[in-house]
Amino acid sequence: MFCQMANRRKQVQPRAGVEKAFGEVMRTAREALEMSQMGLHMKTGLDRTFISDLERGVQCPSLRTIFRVAQGLSITPGDLLRRTAKSPHFVFPQDEEGT
Numbered sequence: 001m002f003c004q005m006a007n008r009r010k011q012v013q014p015r016a017g018v019e020k021a022f023g024e025v026m027r028t029a030r031e032a033l034e035m036s037q038m039g040l041h042m043k044t045g046l047d048r049t050f051i052s053d054l055e056r057g058v059q060c061p062s063l064r065t066i067f068r069v070a071q072g073l074s075i076t077p078g079d080l081l082r083r084t085a086k087s088p089h090f091v092f093p094q095d096e097e098g099t
Contacts, residue, residue, distance in 0.1 A: 016089050022061060023054050024057075024089055026069055040069075
């Protein structure tokens with residue numbers, strides 16, 4: 001009998017946007033501390049694969065997650081968000097009417 005693998009949804013890697021900008025800032029801050037994703041997992045309790053998804057911009061962080069990541073990286077949530085807003089990947093989301 002031929003066994004088929006379940007159809008898996010392909011994750012699209014965003015090129016820009018809030019999630020991409022947050023992920024890049026998060027990764028840069030983590031690497032500046034010479035911390036692995038597993039190390040950040042140990043400090044935050046967030047799943048390592050979720051951390052990877054955040055860094056790639058595939059997942060959108062909740063407010064609670066932003067605070068946990070900031071604490072794990074020893075920076076303030078405000079600083080994390082300021083860096084995100086200044087990222088070259090940051091594109092402010094617009095509503096459907098373009099305003």
